[in-house]
Amino acid sequence: MNAEILAVGTExxxxxxxxxxxxxxxxxxxxxGVNVYYHSVVGDNPGRLKDSLLTALNRCDLVVMTGGLGxxxxxxxxxxxxxxxxKKLVLHxxxxxxxxxxxxxxxxxxxxNNAKQAYLPEDCIVVRNNNxxxxxxxxxxxxxxxxxxxxxxxxxxxxxxDTVIPYLEQKSGYKIVSKFLRVFGIGESQLEELxxxxxxxxxxxxxxxxxxxxxxxxRLTSKSRTEEEGLNEILPFQNEIASRLKDxxxxxxxxxxxxxxxxxxxDNNITISTAxxxxxxxxxxxxxxxxxxxxxxxxxIISYSNESKMENLGVRxxxxxxxxxxxxxxxxxxxxxxxxxxxxxIGLSVTGIAGPEGGTDEKPIGLVYIALAHNxxxxxxxxxxxxxxxxxxxxxxxxxxxxxRKYVMGLKG
Amino acid sequence: MNAEILAVGTExxxxxxxxxxxxxxxxxxxxxGVNVYYHSVVGDNPGRLKDSLLTALNRCDLVVMTGGLGxxxxxxxxxxxxxxxxKKLVLHxxxxxxxxxxxxxxxxxxxxNNAKQAYLPEDCIVVRNNNxxxxxxxxxxxxxxxxxxxxxxxxxxxxxxDTVIPYLEQKSGYKIVSKFLRVFGIGESQLEELxxxxxxxxxxxxxxxxxxxxxxxxRLTSKSRTEEEGLNEILPFQNEIASRLKDxxxxxxxxxxxxxxxxxxxDNNITISTAxxxxxxxxxxxxxxxxxxxxxxxxxIISYSNESKMENLGVRxxxxxxxxxxxxxxxxxxxxxxxxxxxxxIGLSVTGIAGPEGGTDEKPIGLVYIALAHNxxxxxxxxxxxxxxxxxxxxxxxxxxxxxRKYVMGLKG
Numbered sequence: 001m002n003a004e005i006l007a008v009g010t011e012x013x014x015x016x017x018x019x020x021x022x023x024x025x026x027x028x029x030x031x032x033g034v035n036v037y038y039h040s041v042v043g044d045n046p047g048r049l050k051d052s053l054l055t056a057l058n059r060c061d062l063v064v065m066t067g068g069l070g071x072x073x074x075x076x077x078x079x080x081x082x083x084x085x086x087k088k089l090v091l092h093x094x095x096x097x098x099x100x101x102x103x104x105x106x107x108x109x110x111x112x113n114n115a116k117q118a119y120l121p122e123d124c125i126v127v128r129n130n131n132x133x134x135x136x137x138x139x140x141x142x143x144x145x146x147x148x149x150x151x152x153x154x155x156x157x158x159x160x161x162d163t164v165i166p167y168l169e170q171k172s173g174y175k176i177v178s179k180f181l182r183v184f185g186i187g188e189s190q191l192e193e194l195x196x197x198x199x200x201x202x203x204x205x206x207x208x209x210x211x212x213x214x215x216x217x218x219r220l221t222s223k224s225r226t227e228e229e230g231l232n233e234i235l236p237f238q239n240e241i242a243s244r245l246k247d248x249x250x251x252x253x254x255x256x257x258x259x260x261x262x263x264x265x266x267d268n269n270i271t272i273s274t275a276x277x278x279x280x281x282x283x284x285x286x287x288x289x290x291x292x293x294x295x296x297x298x299x300x301i302i303s304y305s306n307e308s309k310m311e312n313l314g315v316r317x318x319x320x321x322x323x324x325x326x327x328x329x330x331x332x333x334x335x336x337x338x339x340x341x342x343x344x345x346i347g348l349s350v351t352g353i354a355g356p357e358g359g360t361d362e363k364p365i366g367l368v369y370i371a372l373a374h375n376x377x378x379x380x381x382x383x384x385x386x387x388x389x390x391x392x393x394x395x396x397x398x399x400x401x402x403x404x405r406k407y408v409m410g411l412k413g
Numbered sequence: 414m415n416a417e418i419l420a421v422g423t424e425x426x427x428x429x430x431x432x433x434x435x436x437x438x439x440x441x442x443x444x445x446g447v448n449v450y451y452h453s454v455v456g457d458n459p460g461r462l463k464d465s466l467l468t469a470l471n472r473c474d475l476v477v478m479t480g481g482l483g484x485x486x487x488x489x490x491x492x493x494x495x496x497x498x499x500k501k502l503v504l505h506x507x508x509x510x511x512x513x514x515x516x517x518x519x520x521x522x523x524x525x526n527n528a529k530q531a532y533l534p535e536d537c538i539v540v541r542n543n544n545x546x547x548x549x550x551x552x553x554x555x556x557x558x559x560x561x562x563x564x565x566x567x568x569x570x571x572x573x574x575d576t577v578i579p580y581l582e583q584k585s586g587y588k589i590v591s592k593f594l595r596v597f598g599i600g601e602s603q604l605e606e607l608x609x610x611x612x613x614x615x616x617x618x619x620x621x622x623x624x625x626x627x628x629x630x631x632r633l634t635s636k637s638r639t640e641e642e643g644l645n646e647i648l649p650f651q652n653e654i655a656s657r658l659k660d661x662x663x664x665x666x667x668x669x670x671x672x673x674x675x676x677x678x679x680d681n682n683i684t685i686s687t688a689x690x691x692x693x694x695x696x697x698x699x700x701x702x703x704x705x706x707x708x709x710x711x712x713x714i715i716s717y718s719n720e721s722k723m724e725n726l727g728v729r730x731x732x733x734x735x736x737x738x739x740x741x742x743x744x745x746x747x748x749x750x751x752x753x754x755x756x757x758x759i760g761l762s763v764t765g766i767a768g769p770e771g772g773t774d775e776k777p778i779g780l781v782y783i784a785l786a787h788n789x790x791x792x793x794x795x796x797x798x799x800x801x802x803x804x805x806x807x808x809x810x811x812x813x814x815x816x817x818r819k820y821v822m823g824l825k826g
Contacts, residue, residue, distance in 0.1 A: 007452075012435075012436075012439075012452065013439055013449040013450065013451075013452065014439060014440070014443050014449070015435075015436045015437065015438075015439030015440030015441075015443060015449075016623060017436070018431060018432070018433055018435075018436040019431070019432055019435065019436075019452070020431055022425075022428075022431075022432065022454070023425075023428045023430070023431040023432075024428065025428075026425075026426055026427060026428030027427070027428030028428075030427050030428060036426040036427070036428075037426065037455070037456065037461060038426075038453065038454065038455055038461070038465070039420075039425065039426065039432070039452070039453065039454035040451065040452065040453045040454070041435070041451065041452035041453070042450070042451055043450065045450075048450060048451070051472075052451070055468065059464075210429060274715070276694075278701075279698070279701075280694075280697050280698050280700065280701025280702075280710075280713075281689075281693075281694030281695065281696070281697030281698035281700075281701065281713060281715065282694065282698040283694070284693050284694030284715045285692070285693050285694035285695040285698045287693065287694075288691075288692075288693025288694065288695075288715075288717070289693075289802075289803070291768070291769050291770060291802060292770065293717075294717050294718070297693075297717055298717050298718035298720065298721055299714070299715055299716055299717060299718060299720075299721035299725060300693075300694060300714070300715035300717075301712065301713070301714060301715070301725075302687070302694065302697045302701075302712055302713035302714070302715070303712055304701070304706075304707050304710055304711050304712060304713075305707070305711035305712060307711065307712075308711055308712035308755070311754075312712060312714075312725070341724075342721070355704070356704050357704060357705065389702075389704060390702070
């Protein structure tokens with residue numbers, strides 16, 4: 001099956017928003033083995049929308065449309081599809097009740113406009129919207145499938161995932177199952193080399209890698225009759241790859257490294273304090289993204305100045321004099337200092353040069369030290385990072401969470 | 414003039430990347446008065462690429478293509494355009510020299526593949542690429558214009574801005590000038606109401622508003638013969654709007670609020686220290702995004718626990734007992750404490766409930782206090798924010814930078 005994703009909305013053509021829906025739907029369709037051949041975007045204009053829909057129906061089996069299901073006169077998607085396919089719009093009572101219930105829940109009066117959203121093409125499969133007023137729908141017509149979903153991603157994504165994907169899987173008669181293995185500390189090409197024999201020998205399970213922002217994802221995909229069968233086919237590959245990647249593999253559930261490490265702290269009740277220089281609070285801000293983290297994270301210090309390193313963290317003046325603020329020695333004393341002051345299980349510190357100023361031949365931009373102090377010593381990681389200020393800071397954060405994760409694993413292993 | 418933006422690349426259809434190029438080009442084209450009617454994306458497939466190009470040429474005056482100019486066999490954009498328009502590809506000597514110089518600069522050997530990138534359609538206008546190897550080009554043919562640019566945004570954006578936009582402006586014989594006024598603390602609908610008479614009376618200068626993440630932008634656009642003439646037409650509107658918005662207007666140069674406030678601290682040499690609870694370091698992380706901020710920002714404290722509020726900031730136990738950690742009194746003592754400890758001109762603190770847990774009837778999720786302590790007192794802002802943890806934290810950061818900005822303006826006014 002091949003597909004076109006057709007987004008409707010002048011705000012996309014004005015450049016006010018970016019078409020992330022197309023990316024989301026493309027990924028999901030590729031995951032279940034549907035080939036996406038085209039993306040298109042057209043404005044809220046009846047003639048051009050009609051032409052775009054005809055073009056899409058002419059060249060693809062499946063057309064997934066997003067947007068244009070709102071309550072105003074501008075919103076023309078259902079009307080245009082009905083016209084093109086020769087269908088009537090009929091009132092869907094359940095949708096009307098859901099819309100009306102939605103308005104009483106948020107304590108607002110429902111207008112006649114909103115009732116328009118409950119009219120759907122006859123004989124369609126209704127796609128429920130639990131996060132907004134506009135229902136979506138699926139229409140089968142002359143061997144083609146048209147799917148219509150609302151534009152806001154928070155409404156579209158669960159509707160696509162919960163209703164459209166299972167519908168398409170059922171249509172195809174098989175189930176595509178994917179596992180996402182997340183890796184840190186191994187580059188994409190090195191990773192591919194490590195798995196080359198598996199990639200070359202792949203038959204029922206396909207293996208693909210993606211790199212983004214210093215992290216790599218391995219996708220294992222199987223096409224089977226049931227989810228269980230698919231997972232069973234994937235498992236030996238997953239185990240083999242896991243044994244080759246060792247502790248560079250940090251999640252088999254497509255989670256972020258920061259999340260995995262923060263959750264390990266919470267689950268194991270390991271308390272942490274932070275002392276940041278060049279990251280300026282990014283590590284603590286990332287830690288505190290996690291709801292409930294206050295159980296293990298009590299305090300952090302941002303010590304940009306030498307005075308702060310001495311006064312708040314107890315770094316010795318001699319250390320700063322002899323080795324400088326950006327040194328493994330200073331990093332160690334920062335981590336040990338904050339750990340002691342906060343009486344936590346671990347103390348984590350960062351000092352480095354994020355640029356664009358401040359680099360020297362001896363200590364170039366991108367030189368960063370991370371220290372992790374615990375009850376039996378202090379571990380140091382030296383980084384020499386390339387890129388701009390923002391990349392250097394972000395890569396430092398990832399490395400810090402990698403150190404946290406490996407420390408907790410060591411405790412458990 | 415109307416336009417289609419046609420992106421070429423299977424990685425877009427796989428959902429590996431999102432088509433931010435289409436957004437960037439759309440904005441720029443709208444800014445100079447070109448109507449964008451369609452976006453499309455097609456993969457690295459010669460047949461489908463050819464069909465998409467023919468469709469685009471059939472329905473638009475201008476086709477801006479991105480991607481497919483790389484050195485490999487997959488990269489087919491120039492070949493397909495030349496085929497469709499009946500042009501030969503000819504060697505462009507200057508581009509070959511530039512590509513060869515690029516490789517010696519990065520100390521790598523140039524391959525024959527890369528020489529392929531110097532072949533361009535005959536009679537085209539070459540668009541120089543200062544950030545990569547693939548030159549772009551502009552072709553005029555039978556009243557239509559085709560622009561080809563490389564896919565990586567870091568290469569495409571300066572090429573589009575520096576060469577394509579001036580080319581299109583010259584074609585049109587006029588110059589579109591825009592000013593972006595950035596506003597905080599007034600909602601989009603209230604803002605529109607404030608400017609309704611101006612919007613209704615607009616003739617030469619068009620006024621539009623955009624809202625995003627709690628900030629609103631007003632765009633003033635004029636179509637004139639020269640940039641100077643355009644700015645002169647805009648100026649009275651800009652001044653009138655500025656006088657109505659008063660200090661809610663924080664930039665006439667399309668800058669972020671955080672940037673404007675941080676720069677004010679730097680320019681006026683006002684030193685700052687921070688004490689954060691619910692934002693967990695987001696304010697200091699945002700401050701330290703700014704290169705050179707270490708001149709005025711020396712330290713920050715993340716005080717998640719009551720112990721830290723007392724030990725690191727000198728908050729009195731009685732205050733915590735009587736009013737609680739989330740109270741204007743605690744916020745004030747945090748700000749005053751960090752200011753005193755760090756000996757800075759201002760001390761900024763935040764305490765609040767970001768959720769999803771921890772809310773009560775009396776102190777619901779979204780209740781936040783920000784305090785700014787300075788040499789003649791302490792200002793408090795109470796926020797009652799809606800939304801999830803992430804939105805509450807981000808809106809708090811914006812409000813904090815708004816307080817900083819207003820404080821510095823008060824000093825100067």
